[in-house]
Amino acid sequence: MSPSRTYEHPDTDDITIHRVLFALSEPLRLNMVRMLAERGEVDSIELGPDLPRSTLTHHTSLLRESGVVFVRAEGRKCMIRLRTDDLETRFPGLVDTVLAGHGEDDA
Structure with missing residues:
Protein backbone atom coordinates (compact mmCIF):
# COMPACT_ATOMS: atom_id res chain seq x y z
CA MET A 1 0.00 0.00 0.00
CA SER A 2 1.34 3.44 -0.88
CA PRO A 3 1.80 6.06 1.82
CA SER A 4 -0.96 8.60 2.31
CA ARG A 5 -0.55 11.95 0.62
CA THR A 6 0.39 14.78 2.92
CA TYR A 7 0.02 18.48 2.34
CA GLU A 8 2.05 21.35 3.75
CA HIS A 9 0.17 24.23 5.33
CA PRO A 10 1.52 27.49 6.75
CA ASP A 11 1.42 27.83 10.53
CA THR A 12 -1.22 30.25 11.75
CA ASP A 13 1.41 32.90 12.54
CA ASP A 14 2.82 32.61 9.02
CA ILE A 15 -0.48 33.41 7.26
CA THR A 16 -0.04 36.86 5.72
CA ILE A 17 -2.68 39.36 4.68
CA HIS A 18 -1.26 39.89 1.21
CA ARG A 19 -1.32 36.14 0.40
CA VAL A 20 -4.86 35.74 1.75
CA LEU A 21 -6.14 38.76 -0.18
CA PHE A 22 -4.41 37.53 -3.34
CA ALA A 23 -6.04 34.12 -2.92
CA LEU A 24 -9.45 35.72 -2.40
CA SER A 25 -9.05 38.15 -5.32
CA GLU A 26 -9.87 35.59 -8.01
CA PRO A 27 -13.63 35.02 -8.53
CA LEU A 28 -13.34 31.23 -8.94
CA ARG A 29 -11.37 30.87 -5.70
CA LEU A 30 -13.73 33.25 -3.93
CA ASN A 31 -16.65 31.07 -5.00
CA MET A 32 -14.80 28.03 -3.65
CA VAL A 33 -14.33 29.80 -0.31
CA ARG A 34 -18.02 30.75 -0.26
CA MET A 35 -18.98 27.10 -0.81
CA LEU A 36 -16.64 25.99 1.98
CA ALA A 37 -18.06 28.63 4.32
CA GLU A 38 -21.57 27.36 3.61
CA ARG A 39 -20.95 23.60 3.49
CA GLY A 40 -17.91 22.93 5.67
CA GLU A 41 -15.48 20.24 4.56
CA VAL A 42 -16.01 18.84 1.05
CA ASP A 43 -14.21 16.67 -1.46
CA SER A 44 -12.20 19.14 -3.54
CA ILE A 45 -13.80 17.86 -6.74
CA GLU A 46 -17.11 19.34 -5.51
CA LEU A 47 -15.53 22.81 -5.69
CA GLY A 48 -15.23 22.61 -9.46
CA PRO A 49 -16.79 19.51 -10.95
CA ASP A 50 -16.67 21.00 -14.46
CA LEU A 51 -13.08 22.23 -14.20
CA PRO A 52 -10.09 20.39 -15.61
CA ARG A 53 -8.27 18.58 -12.80
CA SER A 54 -5.15 20.71 -13.33
CA THR A 55 -7.13 23.94 -12.93
CA LEU A 56 -8.84 22.69 -9.79
CA THR A 57 -5.50 21.57 -8.34
CA HIS A 58 -3.92 24.94 -9.12
CA HIS A 59 -6.64 26.91 -7.35
CA THR A 60 -6.95 24.64 -4.31
CA SER A 61 -3.15 24.58 -3.95
CA LEU A 62 -3.03 28.36 -3.99
CA LEU A 63 -5.75 28.52 -1.33
CA ARG A 64 -3.84 25.97 0.79
CA GLU A 65 -0.45 27.66 0.40
CA SER A 66 -1.95 31.04 1.36
CA GLY A 67 -3.42 29.56 4.55
CA VAL A 68 -7.06 29.95 3.54
CA VAL A 69 -7.88 26.23 3.50
CA PHE A 70 -6.75 22.97 5.09
CA VAL A 71 -6.43 19.95 2.81
CA ARG A 72 -6.19 16.30 3.83
CA ALA A 73 -6.17 13.04 1.98
CA GLU A 74 -8.93 10.54 2.66
CA GLY A 75 -8.34 7.52 0.47
CA ARG A 76 -8.57 8.75 -3.10
CA GLU A 88 -10.23 34.69 12.40
CA THR A 89 -7.24 34.67 14.78
CA ARG A 90 -5.00 36.43 12.24
CA PHE A 91 -7.52 38.76 10.58
CA PRO A 92 -10.78 39.03 12.55
CA GLY A 93 -13.82 39.41 10.32
CA LEU A 94 -11.86 39.42 7.06
CA VAL A 95 -13.39 36.38 5.36
CA ASP A 96 -16.93 37.33 6.39
CA THR A 97 -16.40 40.87 5.11
CA VAL A 98 -14.97 39.71 1.79
CA LEU A 99 -17.76 37.19 1.30
CA ALA A 100 -20.40 39.78 2.17
CA GLY A 101 -18.88 42.20 -0.34
CA HIS A 102 -18.73 39.46 -2.96
CA GLY A 103 -22.45 38.84 -2.46
CA GLU A 104 -23.14 42.52 -3.10
CA ASP A 105 -21.19 42.33 -6.38
CA ASP A 106 -23.45 39.50 -7.52
CA ALA A 107 -26.64 41.47 -6.88
Whole structure:
Protein backbone atom coordinates (compact mmCIF):
# COMPACT_ATOMS: atom_id res chain seq x y z
CA MET A 1 0.00 0.00 0.00
CA SER A 2 1.34 3.44 -0.88
CA PRO A 3 1.80 6.06 1.82
CA SER A 4 -0.96 8.60 2.31
CA ARG A 5 -0.55 11.95 0.62
CA THR A 6 0.39 14.78 2.92
CA TYR A 7 0.02 18.48 2.34
CA GLU A 8 2.05 21.35 3.75
CA HIS A 9 0.17 24.23 5.33
CA PRO A 10 1.52 27.49 6.75
CA ASP A 11 1.42 27.83 10.53
CA THR A 12 -1.22 30.25 11.75
CA ASP A 13 1.41 32.90 12.54
CA ASP A 14 2.82 32.61 9.02
CA ILE A 15 -0.48 33.41 7.26
CA THR A 16 -0.04 36.86 5.72
CA ILE A 17 -2.68 39.36 4.68
CA HIS A 18 -1.26 39.89 1.21
CA ARG A 19 -1.32 36.14 0.40
CA VAL A 20 -4.86 35.74 1.75
CA LEU A 21 -6.14 38.76 -0.18
CA PHE A 22 -4.41 37.53 -3.34
CA ALA A 23 -6.04 34.12 -2.92
CA LEU A 24 -9.45 35.72 -2.40
CA SER A 25 -9.05 38.15 -5.32
CA GLU A 26 -9.87 35.59 -8.01
CA PRO A 27 -13.63 35.02 -8.53
CA LEU A 28 -13.34 31.23 -8.94
CA ARG A 29 -11.37 30.87 -5.70
CA LEU A 30 -13.73 33.25 -3.93
CA ASN A 31 -16.65 31.07 -5.00
CA MET A 32 -14.80 28.03 -3.65
CA VAL A 33 -14.33 29.80 -0.31
CA ARG A 34 -18.02 30.75 -0.26
CA MET A 35 -18.98 27.10 -0.81
CA LEU A 36 -16.64 25.99 1.98
CA ALA A 37 -18.06 28.63 4.32
CA GLU A 38 -21.57 27.36 3.61
CA ARG A 39 -20.95 23.60 3.49
CA GLY A 40 -17.91 22.93 5.67
CA GLU A 41 -15.48 20.24 4.56
CA VAL A 42 -16.01 18.84 1.05
CA ASP A 43 -14.21 16.67 -1.46
CA SER A 44 -12.20 19.14 -3.54
CA ILE A 45 -13.80 17.86 -6.74
CA GLU A 46 -17.11 19.34 -5.51
CA LEU A 47 -15.53 22.81 -5.69
CA GLY A 48 -15.23 22.61 -9.46
CA PRO A 49 -16.79 19.51 -10.95
CA ASP A 50 -16.67 21.00 -14.46
CA LEU A 51 -13.08 22.23 -14.20
CA PRO A 52 -10.09 20.39 -15.61
CA ARG A 53 -8.27 18.58 -12.80
CA SER A 54 -5.15 20.71 -13.33
CA THR A 55 -7.13 23.94 -12.93
CA LEU A 56 -8.84 22.69 -9.79
CA THR A 57 -5.50 21.57 -8.34
CA HIS A 58 -3.92 24.94 -9.12
CA HIS A 59 -6.64 26.91 -7.35
CA THR A 60 -6.95 24.64 -4.31
CA SER A 61 -3.15 24.58 -3.95
CA LEU A 62 -3.03 28.36 -3.99
CA LEU A 63 -5.75 28.52 -1.33
CA ARG A 64 -3.84 25.97 0.79
CA GLU A 65 -0.45 27.66 0.40
CA SER A 66 -1.95 31.04 1.36
CA GLY A 67 -3.42 29.56 4.55
CA VAL A 68 -7.06 29.95 3.54
CA VAL A 69 -7.88 26.23 3.50
CA PHE A 70 -6.75 22.97 5.09
CA VAL A 71 -6.43 19.95 2.81
CA ARG A 72 -6.19 16.30 3.83
CA ALA A 73 -6.17 13.04 1.98
CA GLU A 74 -8.93 10.54 2.66
CA GLY A 75 -8.34 7.52 0.47
CA ARG A 76 -8.57 8.75 -3.10
CA LYS A 77 -10.42 11.88 -2.00
CA CYS A 78 -8.86 15.24 -1.30
CA MET A 79 -10.90 16.76 1.52
CA ILE A 80 -10.76 20.53 1.93
CA ARG A 81 -12.10 22.94 4.53
CA LEU A 82 -11.81 26.60 5.36
CA ARG A 83 -9.30 27.49 8.10
CA THR A 84 -11.93 29.61 9.81
CA ASP A 85 -10.38 29.71 13.29
CA ASP A 86 -6.87 30.43 12.01
CA LEU A 87 -8.06 33.18 9.69
CA GLU A 88 -10.23 34.69 12.40
CA THR A 89 -7.24 34.67 14.78
CA ARG A 90 -5.00 36.43 12.24
CA PHE A 91 -7.52 38.76 10.58
CA PRO A 92 -10.78 39.03 12.55
CA GLY A 93 -13.82 39.41 10.32
CA LEU A 94 -11.86 39.42 7.06
CA VAL A 95 -13.39 36.38 5.36
CA ASP A 96 -16.93 37.33 6.39
CA THR A 97 -16.40 40.87 5.11
CA VAL A 98 -14.97 39.71 1.79
CA LEU A 99 -17.76 37.19 1.30
CA ALA A 100 -20.40 39.78 2.17
CA GLY A 101 -18.88 42.20 -0.34
CA HIS A 102 -18.73 39.46 -2.96
CA GLY A 103 -22.45 38.84 -2.46
CA GLU A 104 -23.14 42.52 -3.10
CA ASP A 105 -21.19 42.33 -6.38
CA ASP A 106 -23.45 39.50 -7.52
CA ALA A 107 -26.64 41.47 -6.88
